[in-house]
Amino acid sequence: MIDKELMSKIIDYLISGGGDFAEIFLEKRENFGISLENKKIEKIVSGKKTGAGIRFVSKGKTFFAFTEDLSETSLYKIAKDLVNKNSDGNIKKNQSFNLITADDSYLYRKITADTSIEEKLEQIIHMNQVAWKEVSHLNQLMINYGQGSQDIYIMNSKGVFIKDFRPRVKLIAQGIFEKDGQIQSSYDAIGALGDHQFIKNRNLDDFILNIIAKGENLLNAEGAPSGTMPVVISGDAGGTMVHEACGHGLEADIVKKGMSVYADKIGQKVASEKITVIDDGTIKGRYGTGYFDDEGTKTKENVLIENGILKGYITDILSAEELKIPLTGNGRREGYHALPITRMTNTYIKSGDDESKNIITSVEDGLYVHKMGGGQVNTANGDFVFEVTEGYLIKNGKLDKQVKGATLIGNGPDVLNRIDMVGDDFGYSLGTCGKDGQGVPVADGQPTLRIPGLVVGGVQ
Amino acid sequence: MRDNINKALKYSRECQLDDLEIYIEAGEELSIEIRNGEIDKFQESKSSGVGIRAIKNKKQALVYGTSLDFDELKYNIDKAKGIVEYLDEDEALDLNSEEQYDGIIMEKEINEIAQMPLNEKLSYLKEIEKQGSGQGDLKGMVESSSYDEVIYTRQIINTRGLDKIEKGAYTAAAISLAIEQKGIKETGFSYDYNRDINKLFQRKLGDEAYLKAKEMLGANQVETGKYMVILNNEIVVDLLSLLSSSFNGENLFKGKSLYKDKESQKIISDLITIVDDGLKEGVLGQKSFDGEGTKTQNNIIIDKGVFKKGIYNLSMAKKSNTKTTGNCSRSYSSFPGIGYNSLSIEAGDGKVEKWISNLDQGIIVKELMGLHMANPITGEFSLGASGLVIKNGKISNGFRGVTISGNLNDIFNQIVEIGSDFEYKGTKGAPSLLVKDVILSGS
Structure with a gap:
């Protein structure tokens, strides 16, 4: 993209111009997508974006600009616009940079030669055929395949100079079902930090048949009840709850503004002692994994809550400096066009000691959440919601009828404190997390959990 | 630039493509965020994107990039030509030919934004931040006050003679804050989009956000039940967005509509x-x-x-x-x-104040949480809700930690009256609505 010398010259220029911190983020992003709908290959999109984001921090003020023009003139013009006009104009040679390249140990598998378009199409068409062969009320099926990669160079005035390569792959399918005028939809997604091999190694027939079965069952489900009741969230349900109930509130950029219910609570008990929450960007092949974060900080395993005690927050460079806490490798950005902010990677509640199968039997009358969908949180007061995409009533310790249309609402610290059973199982889900208009890939997970009382917003 | 586009159109003919369309978006953006009266973040950018849609034998492919260099255009046309073979035929595929109209050029709005001194933009932000801090004992903690402006160009050119350009601009401001009482924080958020920067600067967004947070202090849950509900105009826009998915021709055609x-x-x-x-x-x-x-x-x-x-x-x-x-x-x-x-x-003639005074018991929903969780295809929704409780014709207290649920079709059938308080929220607008039998779940 551009050479090391030019990058370091620009960093020196920015620092000489009064910067306390300067950074260049270079990115080449390639995307490829196939969409099948209405039994046809409707769309194939291919694209490439290359750009640079330049950050300049002076006396607590952050100045940022980006460009797709990577010429020396263009980058200098940006740097010039950014620097303090009172600069003395003498360029001081700051430091030398040694490139550290991310190794590929965190990828799902070593990258191999890319699979041909023909083969990818064959797999998608095959899934479509499998779905329609099934006798069901399926009315529409969408299959979206997305593959992309980021080639990244980051250099900053703290001496960081890194190179990272992040291939990602994702497969999403959604079925629409119709019976007697009633419409239902069901959805699933799989993905990894890796290439097409990840998709190739899945059982795609199972993936698609599962979606059909789920949709078919929803047509027969009843409306969920409303009110406060005991809730069991399965180890297969995904991790939306931990992501919303505490993950966002532990992001240091929110904490530093006083907008988190978890602010000023390090060392205090914020959850039941059965609860340990970890954010770990190093888990091999996971959707939220990266060798470095988007500021060039090495990712790591960060214990945020340990046996109920708040241990720390996740940070980016600026929030870590302001709060005088360690860097955790959580400074992430959507791309060269955006400033890095504190973001989760792979966030989960650690498995506990309660036998998972006993958790359902322990509840007389309640709701069992088998799959969660999306969610949202107000970090300042801690209120969060998440969607139940597959839920069942529990009657006398046994699973009863399937219910649909439920959302659960609670308050983060309150719910975490009241979780009284933590299962010995574990499961993950993946998603794109949105914050300040930027989407980044994440994964979340948890074991089976019991909450003695949670508000269920059903339709009855 | 023009030469490169013409060369690209010509090149597509040489490649035996049936048609080529070039869609260009370019923008100049400024974004400022202040905290405690000082600049916190300042972003300036120029960006552009070029999408190439290639059509051959009733099949289409899309390849995009960020430059109008002929080499990149040529590379992308070649790539599109390679991909297009793999698509399924679409009999209905069509492109526009030259039409008789002129694209809008919003010169006045663009100039006013471009010529407004940076200082004025900063003073407006400081002013709303000050409003948001409140007066007296109840301090507003302002998380951020931000200003954004976008000056954009959209351009579409194809091998059928279509060649249109549009230039426009808009501004936006937002403030989010919290007020703390007895260790509990309540939040208020307010924003506005306006093409006219002077009109934007008239909005007292800080006062609005402060009031929103203040009226929520001491909020608690409501009991599960069916209520007479006033859906505030901002919420109605959210629900309209969900409902509108069902009028989308593609969803109607593909069976993804109520x-x-x-x-x-x-x-x-x-x-x-x-x-x-x-x-x-x-x-x-x-x-x-x-x-x-x-x-x-x-x-x-x-x-x-x-x-x-x-x-x-x-x-x-x-x-x-x-x-x-x-x-x-x-x-x-x-x-x-x-x-x-x-x-x-469209607005009606109902007055929200009158609805409130006529209700012995009721609810005003002012904010929804988890809008992206609702399913526009089935119309079913269950979302987090917060707002105010009405008792004996008066607002009594705030509520949160509650869900509102139902089916969009039912909600839009249970309407009692339409408000006159129409307001835009971004590109969509609505008045407040008085709706009966709405399910809220709480304690």
């Missing part, structure tokens, strides 16, 4: 009229042409509860035996889809 095969039927309350008007001047949704270069128009979608027509782009219209409504929505990196230009529910 209202498939229901044209000319009464589907919701006859108090409701919904229009989409891309021609309306001065609003954020104003657009001279859509993503395929079709001139936008005023479409009546629901007339007094009766479903008149869905919205379409060229190919979906052809498949559905109707005409495009000028609603092709896309970016340079996406295929033509379908979307609204400026969608609104």
Whole structure:
């Protein structure tokens, strides 16, 4: 993209111009997508974006600009616009940079030669055929395949100079079902930090048949009840709850503004002692994994809550400096066009000691959440919601009828404190997390959990 | 630049492509965030994107990049040519030819934004931040106050002689804050979009956000039950966004709509009229042409509860035996889809104050949480809700930690009265609504 010398010259220029911190983020992003709908290959999109984001921090003020023009003139013009006009104009040679390249140990598998378009199409068409062969009320099926990669160079005035390569792959399918005028939809997604091999190694027939079965069952489900009741969230349900109930509130950029219910609570008990929450960007092949974060900080395993005690927050460079806490490798950005902010990677509640199968039997009358969908949180007061995409009533310790249309609402610290059973199982889900208009890939997970009382917003 | 585009169109003929379309978006953006009266973040950028849609044998491929260099255009045309073979045929695939209209150039708005001194923009931010801090004992903690401006160009050129350009601009400001009482924080958020920077600067967003947070202090839950509910105009816009997915021609065609095969039927309350008007001047949704270069128009979608027509782009219209409504929505990196230009529910003459004073017991919903969780295809929703409780004709206290649920179709059938307080929230607008029998779940 551009050479090391030019990058370091620009960093020196920015620092000489009064910067306390300067950074260049270079990115080449390639995307490829196939969409099948209405039994046809409707769309194939291919694209490439290359750009640079330049950050300049002076006396607590952050100045940022980006460009797709990577010429020396263009980058200098940006740097010039950014620097303090009172600069003395003498360029001081700051430091030398040694490139550290991310190794590929965190990828799902070593990258191999890319699979041909023909083969990818064959797999998608095959899934479509499998779905329609099934006798069901399926009315529409969408299959979206997305593959992309980021080639990244980051250099900053703290001496960081890194190179990272992040291939990602994702497969999403959604079925629409119709019976007697009633419409239902069901959805699933799989993905990894890796290439097409990840998709190739899945059982795609199972993936698609599962979606059909789920949709078919929803047509027969009843409306969920409303009110406060005991809730069991399965180890297969995904991790939306931990992501919303505490993950966002532990992001240091929110904490530093006083907008988190978890602010000023390090060392205090914020959850039941059965609860340990970890954010770990190093888990091999996971959707939220990266060798470095988007500021060039090495990712790591960060214990945020340990046996109920708040241990720390996740940070980016600026929030870590302001709060005088360690860097955790959580400074992430959507791309060269955006400033890095504190973001989760792979966030989960650690498995506990309660036998998972006993958790359902322990509840007389309640709701069992088998799959969660999306969610949202107000970090300042801690209120969060998440969607139940597959839920069942529990009657006398046994699973009863399937219910649909439920959302659960609670308050983060309150719910975490009241979780009284933590299962010995574990499961993950993946998603794109949105914050300040930027989407980044994440994964979340948890074991089976019991909450003695949670508000269920059903339709009855 | 022009030469490169012409060369690209010519090159596509040489490659034996049937047609080529170039869709260009370019923007200059400024974004400022202040904290405690000082600049916290300052972003300036220029960006551009070029989408190339190649058509051959009734198949289309899209390849995008960020430059109009001929080498990149040529590379992308070659790439598109390679991909296009793999797609399935689409009989309805179509492109616009030259049409008789002029693209809008919003010179006045652009100049006013460009010529407004940076200091004025900063003083407005400081002013709303000060408003948000409140007066007296109850301090507002302002998380951020931000100002954004965008000056943009959209351009579409194809091998059928279509060649249109539009230039526009808009500004936006937002403030989010919290007020703490007894260790509990309540939040308030307020924002506005305006093409006219002077009008934006008249909004007292800080006061609005402060009031929102203040009235929530001491909020608690409400009991599970069915309530008479006032849906505040901001919430109605959210619900309209969900409902509007069902009038999207693609969803109607593909069976992803509640209202498939229901044209000319009464589907919701006859108090409701919904229009989409891309021609309306001065609003954020104003657009001279859509993503395929079709001139936008005023479409009546629901007339007094009766479903008149869905919205379409060229190919979906052809498949559905109707005409495009000028609603092709896309970016340079996406295929033509379908979307609204400026969608609104028409105002009525109800007064919110009067609704409140007439209610012995009721609820005002002011904010929803988890809107992306609702399923627009089935119409089912269950979302977090917060707002105010009405007792004996007066507002008594705030509530949160509650869900509101139901089916959109039912909600829009249970309407008692339409408010006169129409307001835009981005490209969509609505008045407040008084609705009966709405399910809230709480304690």
